[in-house]
Amino acid sequence: MDQRISAVTLGVKDLQASRKFYVDGLGWKPVFENREIVFFQAGGMVFALFLRDQLAADFGGDPATFGRAPMSLAYNVRTKSEVNPLMQRAEAAGAKILDPAGDKSWGGCSGYFADPDGFAWEIAWNPAWPMAADGSVEFGAGA
């Protein structure tokens, strides 16, 4: 088995509200969408927003067991100066700031915001994870 994640699908309560956040707010461009799902090409993977109940039906989950997801997604940037403007852009788009951008003990700078469904996104500058031209990162290959 190789090591990869081909897609991340977030179950959302209100697809139009989520679409507005990611598309109008953050500027992401869908590659396909209908009334149930919005797909984005995200580097070499796919990111999807899918109606929660439909996702639950897809994997046989009971929506009553859903809670805040104990997980986070990170969006890394090339320079420290990119972190705060992206946090501000997310906040302007309606995100709740969970942790303001700041220097971290691990040597980088990051902050967290929550998307409309409470999913935690970290905007991070991590000098230890150099970023290639295509946006991919390599763990621990940097400074």
Place this chain on the structure above:
Amino acid sequence: MDQRISAVTLGVKDLQASRKFYVDGLGWKPVFENREIVFFQAGGMVFALFLRDQLAADFGGDPATFGRAPMSLAYNVRTKSEVNPLMQRAEAAGAKILDPAGDKSWGGCSGYFADPDGFAWEIAWNPAWPMAADGSVEFGAGA
């Protein structure tokens, strides 16, 4: 803002149980680990297993609000024949099968399993998302 996900971090209750599933069960190789976190290089991104309470502290979340995550991760494969063996491997490693591998209305074949913390993984063969040599996928570029 580009479109990418640099890291996916799952909050786990028992790091050693999760490590055992991904490392001993699925055969993934950590690139770094300590008592709180295990990192894997996953294609051009990083996948991490992090103690739930530590992750919650990191983004200012209240662990009491955590529930089953309304999201899924997908691992795509190149051929249909790879789906079932990977589902069986996951089950042998202790995964709960949420939806057995089968042909889907969208033209591919997939199944879902839950990891030790209930995170839903889809093993998918999707002919509409061709896979490059490096494992990256492109939405809708295929058949």
